[in-house]
Amino acid sequence: MSYPERGSTEMPVFAGVGQVINLVRRLVRRPRLGEAPFGPRMGRRRARRLGIPMVCLVRESARSFLPTLAAGYLDAARPGRIPHALHRCPDEPQSDLAPGDVVSPPTIGEVPKVRDILFVLSRELVSGRNAKFGRIRFRRFGLVYWLMDQSLTPNVKDPDRLLREKLRERDIVVRPDERILAATTESVSSVVTIPAWGRRLMAVIPPLWFSLKVSGRLPVVSSPYRWFLRGQPNLAPQDPGTFVGFAERLTRENYSKEDPEQVMRLLVNSFLEDLRRAYGRWPWRLAGARRMTYVVVLLDGITRTNGGYRLLELINDVRNETGAFDPLLMVSGSQKVPPYAVEPGGANPEVAVWDARNAEQGYAAWRNQFSRDSRRRAPTAWYLPIRIPDDAGADANTLSEEARENRRRSYVAARQELAAVEDFTIDRPPLWSRRWIPGIAVIALAATLGVVGFDYRQRHCGELPGSSGAAWLTTVGDECIGVSDGSHVFQPTNSHLAAVEQKVHEQNLQAAEQHKASPGRPYVTLVYVSTVTSTDHPPDELVSARERLEGVAVAQARQLALTGPNEPIVRVLIANGGTSMAHGVTMAETIVRMAASDPSIAGVVGLHQSRQPTVDTISAISKAGLPMVAATLSADKLLDSSSLYFQVSPQNVREAAVAAAYTSRKLMKDGHDQHRYVRILASADPADYYSANLAHDVAQAFGHSGFTVDPVKFNPQGFTPQGKQLSYPSATTLAERACGYDGMIFFAGRQEDFEELLNGFWSQCRKNPPQIIGDDDVARYVADKTKREKYSEIPYYYLSFAVNQGSKCAYDDVYKTLGNLFPQECELDRDPSLDGSMEMAYDATLAMIKAATHLRQDHDIPVTPGGLWRELSALSLDGESGRIDFGKGSIGRVPVNKSIAVLRVKNGHLSKNISFCGQHMRLQSENWCPLDSAGQTPMP
Numbered sequence: 001m002s003y004p005e006r007g008s009t010e011m012p013v014f015a016g017v018g019q020v021i022n023l024v025r026r027l028v029r030r031p032r033l034g035e036a037p038f039g040p041r042m043g044r045r046r047a048r049r050l051g052i053p054m055v056c057l058v059r060e061s062a063r064s065f066l067p068t069l070a071a072g073y074l075d076a077a078r079p080g081r082i083p084h085a086l087h088r089c090p091d092e093p094q095s096d097l098a099p100g101d102v103v104s105p106p107t108i109g110e111v112p113k114v115r116d117i118l119f120v121l122s123r124e125l126v127s128g129r130n131a132k133f134g135r136i137r138f139r140r141f142g143l144v145y146w147l148m149d150q151s152l153t154p155n156v157k158d159p160d161r162l163l164r165e166k167l168r169e170r171d172i173v174v175r176p177d178e179r180i181l182a183a184t185t186e187s188v189s190s191v192v193t194i195p196a197w198g199r200r201l202m203a204v205i206p207p208l209w210f211s212l213k214v215s216g217r218l219p220v221v222s223s224p225y226r227w228f229l230r231g232q233p234n235l236a237p238q239d240p241g242t243f244v245g246f247a248e249r250l251t252r253e254n255y256s257k258e259d260p261e262q263v264m265r266l267l268v269n270s271f272l273e274d275l276r277r278a279y280g281r282w283p284w285r286l287a288g289a290r291r292m293t294y295v296v297v298l299l300d301g302i303t304r305t306n307g308g309y310r311l312l313e314l315i316n317d318v319r320n321e322t323g324a325f326d327p328l329l330m331v332s333g334s335q336k337v338p339p340y341a342v343e344p345g346g347a348n349p350e351v352a353v354w355d356a357r358n359a360e361q362g363y364a365a366w367r368n369q370f371s372r373d374s375r376r377r378a379p380t381a382w383y384l385p386i387r388i389p390d391d392a393g394a395d396a397n398t399l400s401e402e403a404r405e406n407r408r409r410s411y412v413a414a415r416q417e418l419a420a421v422e423d424f425t426i427d428r429p430p431l432w433s434r435r436w437i438p439g440i441a442v443i444a445l446a447a448t449l450g451v452v453g454f455d456y457r458q459r460h461c462g463e464l465p466g467s468s469g470a471a472w473l474t475t476v477g478d479e480c481i482g483v484s485d486g487s488h489v490f491q492p493t494n495s496h497l498a499a500v501e502q503k504v505h506e507q508n509l510q511a512a513e514q515h516k517a518s519p520g521r522p523y524v525t526l527v528y529v530s531t532v533t534s535t536d537h538p539p540d541e542l543v544s545a546r547e548r549l550e551g552v553a554v555a556q557a558r559q560l561a562l563t564g565p566n567e568p569i570v571r572v573l574i575a576n577g578g579t580s581m582a583h584g585v586t587m588a589e590t591i592v593r594m595a596a597s598d599p600s601i602a603g604v605v606g607l608h609q610s611r612q613p614t615v616d617t618i619s620a621i622s623k624a625g626l627p628m629v630a631a632t633l634s635a636d637k638l639l640d641s642s643s644l645y646f647q648v649s650p651q652n653v654r655e656a657a658v659a660a661a662y663t664s665r666k667l668m669k670d671g672h673d674q675h676r677y678v679r680i681l682a683s684a685d686p687a688d689y690y691s692a693n694l695a696h697d698v699a700q701a702f703g704h705s706g707f708t709v710d711p712v713k714f715n716p717q718g719f720t721p722q723g724k725q726l727s728y729p730s731a732t733t734l735a736e737r738a739c740g741y742d743g744m745i746f747f748a749g750r751q752e753d754f755e756e757l758l759n760g761f762w763s764q765c766r767k768n769p770p771q772i773i774g775d776d777d778v779a780r781y782v783a784d785k786t787k788r789e790k791y792s793e794i795p796y797y798y799l800s801f802a803v804n805q806g807s808k809c810a811y812d813d814v815y816k817t818l819g820n821l822f823p824q825e826c827e828l829d830r831d832p833s834l835d836g837s838m839e840m841a842y843d844a845t846l847a848m849i850k851a852a853t854h855l856r857q858d859h860d861i862p863v864t865p866g867g868l869w870r871e872l873s874a875l876s877l878d879g880e881s882g883r884i885d886f887g888k889g890s891i892g893r894v895p896v897n898k899s900i901a902v903l904r905v906k907n908g909h910l911s912k913n914i915s916f917c918g919q920h921m922r923l924q925s926e927n928w929c930p931l932d933s934a935g936q937t938p939m940p
Contacts, residue, residue, distance in 0.1 A: 011068045011072055011418060012063055012388075012391050013391055013411060013418060014390065014391055015355075015389055015410055015413065016356025016358070016388075016389070016414075016417075017356065017417060018421045019356055019359040019417075020057070020356050020386060020388070021421050022359075022360065022421065023055070023359045023386075024069065024073070024296075024329070024331065025073075025424055026360075026363075027052055027294070027329050027363075028074075028294050028424075029294075029427070030291060030293055030294055030327070030427075032292075032427070032430060035325045035327070051370070051382070052326075052327075052328065052329050052330075053363070053370075053382055053383070053384040054312055054315060054330040054331075054382050054384065055329070055330070055331045056312070056383055056385040057334075057386055058334055058385055059334075059335060059387075060388065060390050061391065063391060064088075064300050064301070065333065065388055066086060066298040066331065066333045067086060069331075070084060070086045073423065073424045074424065076423060076424070077425065077426055078423060078424070078425050079428075080133065081130065081132060082296060082424060082426065083125060083136070083293070083295050083296070084125075084295065084296035084298060085120075085121045085124035085125050085130075085296075085297050086300070087117065087121060087298070087299055087300070088301045089117065089299065089301045089302050089306040089307060089308040090301075090306050091301065091303075091306070092305040092306045093305060106260045106261040106264060106310065108260045110264065111255070111260050113306065113307030113310070114264045114267060114268070114307050115145065115264075117299070117307050117308070117311055118141065118271050118311075119145055121271075122138045122142070122274075125138075126138060133292070133293075134278070134291060136274065136278040137274065138271070138274045139224045140224050140227055140270035140273050140274050141271040143224060144250060144270050145267075146170065147250040147251055148250055148252060148255055150166060150251045150252060151251065151252045151253065152248065152251045152252075152254070154253075159248060160244060160245070163244060163247060163251070164214075164244050167214065167247065168210045171210060171213070171214075213225060214243050215242070225243045227270075227273060228246060228247075229242075229243055229246065232269050234262050234269060235249065235250075235258060235259075235262045235263065250263075265317065265318055267314075268311070268315055268318050269318045269322065272315070272324075272328060273326075275326055275328055276324060276325070276327065278291075279291055279294075279327040286433045286437065289429060289432075289433035291327070292426050292427045292428070292429050293426055294328065295328050296329045297330050297331070298331050298333070299311070299330065299331070299333070300332070300333040301333065301334070302333070303334065303341075308332065308334070308338075309338050309339055309341070312330065312332060312383070313339050315328075315382065316339075316380070316381060317377075319374075319381075320374060320378075320381060321377070337351055337385045338385070339351075339380065344385075344387040351385055352365070353385040353386070354384075354385065354386050355386070356386055356387060356388055359386050459474065459475050460473050461482070461488060463488065468485075468487060469488055472593075473488060474586060476578065476583050476586060479533045479535065479576070479578045479583065481576055481577065481578050481586050481587050481590075482576065482590050483527065483573050483575045483587070483590050484501075484573065484574050485508050485572075485573055485574070486503075486504040486505025486506075486574055487505050489502065490532040490533050490574070490576045491533045496546055497542055497545070497549070500546055500553060500822065501549070501574060503553055503821055504549070504556070504574060507553065507556050507557060508571050508572060510560055511560060511569050511570060512571070514560065521566070521567065522566070522567075522568040522852060523569050524570050524600060524602045524848075524852050525571045525572075525598065525602060526571070526572055526602065526604070526605055526845060526848055527572075527573045527591055527601060527605070527626075528548075528574050528575060528604075528605055528606045528841075528845075529575045529584075529588075529604050529606045529628075530545045530548055530549065530574075530575070530576070530577065530606045530608040531545050531577055531578065531579060531580065531581055531609070532575075532576035533579065543780065543784070544632070544835065545608060547825075547835055548838065548841035549606075550818060550821070550822055550825065550841075551631070551837065551842035551844075551845065552572055552605060552844075553822075554814060554817045554838070555570075555842050555845035555846050556570050556572050556845070557821060558817055566853065566856040566857045568852040568853060568856070571600065573594075575587050575591060575604075577608065577613070577617060581607075581608055581609055581611055581614045583613075584613045584616060584620070585613070587617070588617045589620060591604070591621055591624060592620070592621070592624040595626060595865075601624075601865075602848070602852065602863055602865050603627045603628065603629065603848045603865060603868050604627070604628040605628070605629050605841065605844040606630070606631050606844065607628065607630040607631065609633075610635030610652075610688075610689050610690030610693065611687050611688055611689055611690065612686075612687045612689055613687065614633070615637065615638065615641045615689065618638065618641045618645055619641055619642060621644075622641075622642040622644050622645075624865075625644070626644065626865050627644045627848075627865055627868050628642070628644055628645050629647065629648060629844040629847050629872065630645070630648070630844065631837070631841040631843070631844040632649055632801065632836070632837060632840045633647050633649060634647070634650060634651055634652050634801075635651075635652055635690045636652050636653050636693055636697070637689055639651070639894060643893075644869060646872050646886065646893045646894075647844075647893070647894055647895075648840055648843045648847060648879065648884050648895060648898075649776075649801045649840055649895075649898065650894070650898035650918075652690070652694040652697045653701075654898065654930070655694065655697070656700070657932075658799065658917050658929065659698060659702075659746065659799060659902070660698070660704070660707070661701075661705070661928055662773075662902045662928070663702070663705070663707075663744055664705040664706070664707075665928040676707045676708060677707065677741075677742070677743025677744065678698075678702045678707045678709055678744045678746055679710040679745050679746070680695050680702075680709060680710065680711045680712065680748055681712055681713075681731065681734055681747050681748060681749060681757070682711065682713055682714075682749060683713070683716045683749045683750070683753070684713040684714060684715050684716070684719065685715075685719045688749075688750075690777075691748050691750070695711060695748040698746055699711055702746075708743075712734060714728050714729055714730055714731045714749070714753065715727065715729065715730055716731070716749060716750060717752050717756065731749070731754070731756040731757040731760065732756045732757070732759055733760065734760065735756075735758070735760025735761045736760045736764045738760075738770055739761065739764045739768075739769070739770070740768075740770075741770045743771075744771045745770050745771065745772045745773070746773050746774075746775075747772065747773070747774045747775060747778065748775050749775070751778055751779075754774055754777070754781050755781060755787060758790075758796075761794050762793065767793070769795070771797075772794070773796065773797040773798065773799070773902075774797065775798070775799055776900075778799075779799075779800045779801075779802070779835050779836050780835050780837065782798060782903075782910065783835035788905060788908055792907050792908030793907075795904065795905065795906040797902055797903065797905075798903060799901070799903075800900070800901045800903055801840060801881055801898075802837075802838075802839040802840060802880065802882075803881070803899055803901040803914065803916055803923060809826035814880055825838075836881060839881045840881050842879070842880050843880055846877070847872060847875055847879075848872075850871075851868045851871035851872045851875055852868060854871050854875075855867045855868070872886060873886055873887075873893070874886065874887075882898060882899030882919055882921075883899070883918075883920060883921065885897070896919075896932060897919050897932045898932070899918030899920045899923070900916075900917050900918055901914050901916045902914075903915075917929030917930070918932075
């Protein structure tokens with residue numbers, strides 16, 4: 001009979017046709033777990049891993065069963081086509097070997113036959129009609145096939161370089177599946193026209209990257225090349241040891257010099273390895289888990305001479321040799337039993353041929369003896385021959401009546417058996433392996449990461465997970481609390497403050513470079529602690545915080561300009577405690593953790609406002625053993641909060657004594673001695689220890705000087721009394737009530753409330769206001785020219801810890817550095833020298849730096865927090881705010897006789913006359929000034 005075309009629905013009807021189809025159905029099914037197909041009569045229990053036999057259908061007639069098996073069942077499987085390839089080997093003259101003779105040794109002439117069969121099968125399997133459950137890529141086989149087409153003629157001067165260039169071109173330009181579909185005997189450059197962008201890309205990719213890939217040393221990137229050198233045993237891949245050298249042995253002129261059996265085994269093994277990779281159940285590749293059937297190859301018309309027998313023999317040998325499972329069901333069709341070409345009815349002890357009606361029994365027998373045959377590498381270990389009898393409906397006119405009746409009954413039984421065969425139904429893949437699952441997983445992962453990232457950013461001040469410094473930042477309410485090296489801007493809406501933070505970050509980078517270049521110099525990290533964010537509107541306290549940070553930046557910049565071997569390299573971290581240091585303890589806990597992991601952190605400078613949260617912050621920082629030098633803090637209580645605490649400003653008790661002495665001995669001489677009364681205005685906020693402490697000290701100092709003291713409290717801005725606390729009037733109301741008061745008004749509060757006080761006087765008695773003297777916090781108000789001139793009709797005195805009478809940007813070295821770093825600070829609308837915040841912060845930082853310098857220069861010991869504490873206790877230096885002397889031979893932590901000035905503002909301008917007390921390199925202390933010693937109450 002003629003060979004039926006693919007797609008033919010004419011199914012041969014023979015005894016056992018249902019058994020054969022059911023066997024193919026069983027073998028092609030892939031279990032959800034493991035790789036062994038279900039054994040017969042095993043139900044849902046899976047057999048141990050055995051492998052898939054090669055089913056050899058041996059027909060008695062010329063009619064083939066394979067095309068109709070493919071068209072009727074594999075093509076029509078539900079819900080999709082079972083991946084398969086049908087190929088009929090060409091008819092060629094039979095060999096001279098007698099049936100049953102040992103197969104002749106492989107010859108080089110058989111290599112192209114096996115290669116061409118595998119190529120046709122790969123081209124069919126890689127096509128789109130077999131890609132419903134994922135495309136199969138033949139990367140390794142495609143590479144071998146391509147190499148066998150490359151010509152390295154003897155006249156080539158450098159064949160190794162030429163082949164390397166071809167491999168690189170192939171690796172860059174053509175996808176593996178495109179090489180299969182467009183394969184030819186010509187070079188790749190003749191198959192694919194490289195576009196201009198491709199040529200530019202090839203010029204960009206460095207040759208070193210390709211060399212690494214082709215070396216096989218990169219497990220993922222080099223996977224195809226790595227397999228040839230380390231994953232397969234054929235053709236002695238260790239000779240010469242490189243892939244390019246190995247590939248050169250496979251080129252058109254050279255592969256014929258190799259052992260033909262080894263070349264063919266490499267072809268078959270690479271083909272099977274690509275199938276194994278396509279079916280791999282790896283977590284990162286769900287396509288393998290979606291494949292619920294194995295690949296079916298239908299190879300019809302195989303003989304000893306057309307390469308079919310040889311291909312089956314090679315698959316048998318490769319499976320025996322590697323022991324690796326491959327997801328291939330090979331179904332062959334022939335008229336004789338492979339591999340020995342015996343008749344189906346002949347006796348052959350090596351191969352047991354089973355009738356079609358006993359196909360499942362034959363498979364059970366094959367499984368039982370497979371392990372033994374495979375271990376001894378039997379040449380027929382993987383063969384399962386099944387005899388296909390003549391069509392039961394064939395012409396029976398020559399038969400006897402009884403024979404015709406038996407043939408008729410056999411035909412009817414075969415037809416009934418065929419009718420009972422169900423269509424092939426593919427199990428649904430696991431839900432988690434569906435094609436849409438990766439997309440959903442990616443979306444879910446992206447959403448989860450987005451939520452987690454958003455939540456992380458919400459909790460870490462907008463910083464991304466893994467970003468530098470994110471772990472040291474925490475969002476508390478609307479504020480970012482924590483520590484930064486300046487790379488994170490705490491309040492970006494304040495452009496002036498943000499610029500200072502960024503400048504600190506730039507200088508920190510410079511410090512890191514200096515440390516890298518001079519690792520022998522001391523590397524010291526100082527933490528600037530302050531309020532760097534504010535929920536106040538407008539955030540007035542950030543002005544002072546900015547100026548203090550500028551003072552720290554100036555001290556850092558001047559130190560970075562020094563290059564001596566013992567000069568410390570200074571890095572500055574910015575720590576934010578929130579509005580009025582409300583979250584200072586949270587920030588301090590972060591500093592403690594950082595200090596435990598970073599030995600360069602040696603001390604803390606700055607601090608802000610003498611409030612209870614600041615006291616708690618100092619106690620928390622003490623747990624890290626870090627010495628602290630405060631810049632502008634003056635409350636008496638702070639000295640008792642920690643033995644590690646120092647300050648460059650005088651205490652409130654000294655400020656009160658200077659105020660009382662000045663009022664008593666200076667103002668009275670000027671004709672203002674009508675009534676020795678003083679009304680002290682203090683904040684009603686119990687957390688503002690500065691105001692309460694200063695009011696107490698002022699009351700005592702003025703009382704000792706013979707004044708009648710009238711303490712009065714006011715509600716500061718933003719303060720709401722709670723519980724049983726009494727409600728007090730505002731500063732404006734107190735000013736309105738004080739009009740006509742002929743004593744002295746002493747203001748012991750914050751600068752924002754001083755502005756309210758002046759507003760009250762201006763609205764009620766600006767032509768005849770009382771005598772006013774403000775505390776050191778008023779200096780912040782005076783420094784702002786716009787505010788200072790707003791109520792110019794109200795004259796007043798105030799105390800200052802930094803003794804200056806106007807801008808010094810033109811001639812003072814520290815201010816010149818300030819002008820270079822922050823030019824806007826030397827403009828006409830604001831004079832930082834009138835505030836004192838910059839000078840005090842500069843002096844606090846300078847004290848730390850000088851202590852570190854003395855440790856190295858005088859003692860040649862490492863800079864540690866304990867060493868800094870010891871040096872600070874005996875430190876004496878001239879600072880911008882006056883002399884800083886912590887007491888020679890004593891453990892003083894407040895400067896002895898620290899400078900304080902009394903200044904006057906009239907008509908919106910600062911008077912040139914200065915009343916000064918203390919030690920200063922340019923000023924002389926008044927003879928009426930009270931004496932002072934560190935930490936001791938001065939006598940008025």
